[in-house]
Amino acid sequence: xxxxxxxxxxxxxxxxxxxxxxxxxxxxxxxxxxxxxxxxxxxxxxxxxxxxxxxxxxxxxxxxxxxxxxxxxxxxxxxxxxxxxxxxxxxxxxxxxxxxxxxxxxxxxxxxxxxxxxxxxxxxxxxxxxxxxxxxxxxxxxxxxxxxxxxxxxxxxxxxxxxxxxxxxxxxxxxxxxxxxxxxxxxxxxxxxxxxxxxxxxxxxxxxxxxxxxxxxxxxxxxxxxxxxxxxxxxxxxxxxxxxxxxxxxxxxxxxxxxxxxxxxxxxxxxxxxxxxxxxxxxxxxxxxxxxxxxxxxxxxxxxxxxxxxxxxxxxxxxxxxxxxxxxxxxxxxxxxxxxxxxxxxxxxxxxxxxxxxxxxxxxxxxxxxxxxxxxxxxxxxxxxxxxxxxxxxxxxxxxxxxxxxxxxxxxxxxxxxxxxxxxxxxxxxxxxxxxxxxx
Amino acid sequence: xxxxxxxxxxxxxxxxxxxxxxxxxxxxxxxxxxxxxxxxxxxxxxxxxxxxxxxxxxxxxxxxxxxxxxxxxxxxxxxxxxxxxxxxxxxxxxxxxxxxxxxxxxxxxxxxxxxxxxxxxxxxxxxxxxxxxxxxxxxxxxxxxxxxxxxxxxxxxxxxxxxxxxxxxxxxxxxxxxxxxxxxxxxxxxxxxxxxxxxxxxxxxxxxxxxxxxxxxxxxxxxxxxxxxxxxxxxxxxxxxxxxxxxxxxxxxxxxxxxxxxxxxxxxxxxxxxxxxxxxxxxxxxxxxxxxxxxxxxxxxxxxxxxxxxxxxxxxxxxxxxxxxxxxxxxxxxxxxxxxxxxxxxxxxxxxxxxxxxxxxxxxxxxxxxxxxxxxxxxxxxxxxxxxxxxxxxxxxxxxxxxxxxxxxxxxxxxxxxxxxxxxxxxxxxxx
Numbered sequence: 106x107x108x109x110x111x112x113x114x115x116x117x118x119x120x121x122x123x124x125x126x127x128x129x130x131x132x133x134x135x136x137x138x139x140x141x142x143x144x145x146x147x148x149x150x151x152x153x154x155x156x157x158x159x160x161x162x163x164x165x166x167x168x169x170x171x172x173x174x175x176x177x178x179x180x181x182x183x184x185x186x187x188x189x190x191x192x193x194x195x196x197x198x199x200x201x202x203x204x205x206x207x208x209x210x211x212x213x214x215x216x217x218x219x220x221x222x223x224x225x226x227x228x229x230x231x232x233x234x235x236x237x238x239x240x241x242x243x244x245x246x247x248x249x250x251x252x253x254x255x256x257x258x259x260x261x262x263x264x265x266x267x268x269x270x271x272x273x274x275x276x277x278x279x280x281x282x283x284x285x286x287x288x289x290x291x292x293x294x295x296x297x298x299x300x301x302x303x304x305x306x307x308x309x310x311x312x313x314x315x316x317x318x319x320x321x322x323x324x325x326x327x328x329x330x331x332x333x334x335x336x337x338x339x340x341x342x343x344x345x346x347x348x349x350x351x352x353x354x355x356x357x358x359x360x361x362x363x364x365x366x367x368x369x370x371x372x373x374x375x376x377x378x379x380x381x382x383x384x385x386x387x388x389x390x391x392x393x394x395x396x397x398x399x400x401x402x403x404x405x406x407x408x409x410x411x412x413x414x415x416x417x418x419x420x421x422x423x424x425x426x427x428x429x430x431x432x433x434x435x436x437x438x439x440x441x442x443x444x445x446x447x448x449x450x451x452x453x454x455x456x457x458x459x460x461x462x463x464x465x466x467x468x469x470x471x472x473x474x475x476x477x478x479x480x481x482x483x484x485x486x487x488x489x490x491x492x493x494x495x496x497x498x499x500x501x502x503x504x505x506x507x508x509x510x511x512x513x514x515x516x517x518x519x520x521x522x523x524x525x526x527x528x529x530x531x532x533x534x535x536x537x538x539x540x541x542x543x544x545x
Numbered sequence: 546x547x548x549x550x551x552x553x554x555x556x557x558x559x560x561x562x563x564x565x566x567x568x569x570x571x572x573x574x575x576x577x578x579x580x581x582x583x584x585x586x587x588x589x590x591x592x593x594x595x596x597x598x599x600x601x602x603x604x605x606x607x608x609x610x611x612x613x614x615x616x617x618x619x620x621x622x623x624x625x626x627x628x629x630x631x632x633x634x635x636x637x638x639x640x641x642x643x644x645x646x647x648x649x650x651x652x653x654x655x656x657x658x659x660x661x662x663x664x665x666x667x668x669x670x671x672x673x674x675x676x677x678x679x680x681x682x683x684x685x686x687x688x689x690x691x692x693x694x695x696x697x698x699x700x701x702x703x704x705x706x707x708x709x710x711x712x713x714x715x716x717x718x719x720x721x722x723x724x725x726x727x728x729x730x731x732x733x734x735x736x737x738x739x740x741x742x743x744x745x746x747x748x749x750x751x752x753x754x755x756x757x758x759x760x761x762x763x764x765x766x767x768x769x770x771x772x773x774x775x776x777x778x779x780x781x782x783x784x785x786x787x788x789x790x791x792x793x794x795x796x797x798x799x800x801x802x803x804x805x806x807x808x809x810x811x812x813x814x815x816x817x818x819x820x821x822x823x824x825x826x827x828x829x830x831x832x833x834x835x836x837x838x839x840x841x842x843x844x845x846x847x848x849x850x851x852x853x854x855x856x857x858x859x860x861x862x863x864x865x866x867x868x869x870x871x872x873x874x875x876x877x878x879x880x881x882x883x884x885x886x887x888x889x890x891x892x893x894x895x896x897x898x899x900x901x902x903x904x905x906x907x908x909x910x911x912x913x914x915x916x917x918x919x920x921x922x923x924x925x926x927x928x929x930x931x932x933x934x935x936x937x938x939x940x941x942x943x944x945x946x947x948x949x950x951x952x953x954x955x956x957x958x959x960x961x962x963x964x965x966x967x968x969x970x971x972x973x974x975x976x977x
Contacts, residue, residue, distance in 0.1 A: 146613040149935050152895030152902075155915065210892040214936065 110406040119404025128402035144220040145174035159208035162189035182232035196226035202424040238309035243270035251334040256284020258340030258515025261532030267312035278320035288367040291395035322487040339513040343483035353445030362396035362480035381475025388480030389419035504535035547852035554718040558585035558649040561826035566653035573637035582838035586649025591626035605766035608755035619781035639673040655681040667715040677718040683749020698724035701736035708740025723747040730789040746805035750776025779831035783809030794823025813847025821866035874964040882926040882942040890939035897930035921952040
């Protein structure tokens with residue numbers, strides 16, 4: 106350790122080496138066999154269970170939990186993966202507290218839901234750790250589909266199409282597959298290379314060709330893809346990041362939170378990552394929390410998450426907010442950035458307090474800041490897109506775009522929350538629809 | 546705090562909770578600990594003849610079935626009577642009784658079905674200062690293959706004969722322990738009565754195979770790839786035991802014969818139920834084997850509190866439910882209830898709906914927002930919804946008052962009438 110949390114400015118190695126390992130380990134350690142059985146025993150096997158309704162991918166949760174309870178975790182995994190091929194990742198990153206576990210009747214009964222997310226992970230890990238891929242391809246159809254984006258939407262779509270017998274080529278701008286699973290989610294939610302392991306496992310279905318560092322716009326056009334393939338699925342997510350449109354918003358040290366997380370995820374040694382002594386994250390979503398918590402875990406002394414509305418309006422779930430608070434992140438609400446101060450590099454950020462209706466109060470506050478991380482929304486990039494709606498690709502039904510033969514899903518498309526699980530559902534449903542159209 | 550002082554056949558104990566003849570009462574060390582924990586008495590694990598002791602298997606002796614969270618609901622065993630020398634047991638019984646004169650000390654016995662062995666062993670037991678003997682005519686495994694245990698208990702003539710011998714050779718009170726592995730428990734009970742028994746105790750364990758090892762294809766517990774039936778006990782057998790106790794308690798010939806209730810007693814409530822059905826006291830084994838001797842403290846506080854609440858004494862409780870145990874044909878067919886769901890307690894799991902819709906009378910409706918309501922016009926009041934609901938008191942049965950129309954039948958609720966006078970009964974006796 107050459108530095109400490111007190112070291113002024115931006116510095117790497119603020120903590121002892123062991124501290125990094127501890128900070129970035131699994132947020133929720135995997136359940137062992139005993140814990141899984143105890144947790145599974147709490148499920149009531151509800152009729153038309155509310156947890157299923159709450160799951161964007163409609164996993165038959167009571168059934169898979171019963172399969173765990175009766176000693177058949179691999180059957181449980183198949184129940185999960187049939188609906189959600191990225192059930193392993195979703196078990197780790199889903200905000201279950203606002204989805205299945207919020208709907209669990211035992212949340213209502215006792216304030217303690219069945220640990221659905223952790224049980225899902227128990228089952229999917231059990232199967233995937235054996236390297237078993239439980240699905241096989243149907244007879245080859247001779248149809249080919251281009252999938253743009255190797256994130257949850259694209260891979261889910263590709264897997265389903267391949268399973269149905271189509272030939273799929275997946276294009277992705279990044280050097281590795283996984284999309285936000287690989288680049289955009291806090292390290293402590295998916296440690297030990299799980300994102301890549303899951304993709305490798307998923308690709309065992311066969312019939313999927315991966316083409317990396319090939320971006321729509323730069324290397325590909327929708328027009329050309331339509332000419333070369335029988336159908337196209339767009340699932341490239343949101344590549345652009347909203348700028349901080351205030352005085353000094355372009356100063357050095359004002360960073361994009363998505364890239365901050367991506368750098369962290371790709372770092373071979375997180376201790377080498379520089380982080381400010383005082384870090385301010387602007388935003389109220391999952392990305393903001395992931396960035397703020399990780400800045401703290403990297404050794405920043407003071408991390409503030411600044412959001413323009415109240416905590417109840419934050420996109421990050423209550424659990425995520427509490428997690429941030431427990432890690433020492435200060436959550437500041439009802440503030441909007443007014444200016445970034447500093448001679449070249451950021452030294453301070455100035456906020457104005459705002460009322461619930463977003464009118465300014467005239468009261469301002471300045472926070473010391475060596476780094477400002479922007480997590481104020483992402484935008485769709487690229488030309489020649491299908492018709493857009495509020496900045497995203499407009500879709501009808503199961504992801505049909507304005508372009509004939511073109512489907513879209515995930516964060517780049519309208520509809521649903523910007524969640525991994527929603528993206529998986531949209532990719533899957535689009536694949537089923539494409540199949541119907543392709544097979545006439 | 547109501548007194549739990551118990552007098553069973555003149556045998557006094559500070560409470561009616563005795564440990565049954567079983568592994569917990571096999572030796573001095575355990576019994577002293579049991580008495581320190583507060584047990585009112587013990588039935589010492591069954592003694593056999595002098596000479597080489599019996600041998601047990603050296604693999605697993607127990608098998609189990611579980612409820613949620615691996616809560617033990619039923620236990621089965623293939624252990625035999627004590628495998629320690631007779632003299633050692635007798636010395637220990639004497640020592641313990643001397644140190645705990647206020648506790649009941651009963652000695653369970655099982656010797657061959659001839660008069661001499663009984664005549665030989667009884668004076669030895671008497672010499673220990675024990676308060677009474679219990680004749681083990683119930684053990685369903687191992688010893689029964691040698692003509693003892695349930696092999697005797699299944700033949701009323703043998704029960705009567707042996708009981709008579711025992712009464713002849715001892716002045717101690719004699720309790721005959723009955724096996725449930727018969728068709729009508731009143732027959733062996735009557736035989737014990739005829740032989741002069743002072744009381745019966747029941748039930749002993751039930752013939753059982755708890756599970757099958759699906760890799761070895763062998764019953765559990767598995768001994769070198771084979772399994773033999775064992776004796777089943779624990780919470781799961783309580784309903785069977787309660788019925789058998791009640792059958793004896795309400796039998797006109799046997800009414801008044803003291804009963805020691807055994808079978809799945811786990812809490813004070815279980816004990817109170819046995820007492821209400823006519824047992825003078827209860828014997829416990831599996832609950833102690835599952836949780837240790839300390840559970841007796843909950844039994845003592847619970848039963849005492851209940852008696853206080855009811856403002857009755859222990860003796861008033863004994864047999865209090867017996868007059869209400871009747872035959873089906875005496876049940877009031879004009880008693881009408883309807884299920885009621887307390888919406889404030891409902892957690893919307895929908896189990897009542899699934900059970901009623903799939904397997905019963907389609908008498909519960911489910912709305913878009915998961916509100917579950919009873920359809921009175923379909924509800925036959927079967928109680929299944931109550932039974933499957935995970936929340937206590939969420940679904941209850943409400944009685945329809947006399948004269949109110951039952952929406953299912955369209956008829957008003959009438960006065961008491963049972964099957965014996967029902968028009969559909971071909972052998973009905975005219976009401977008038």
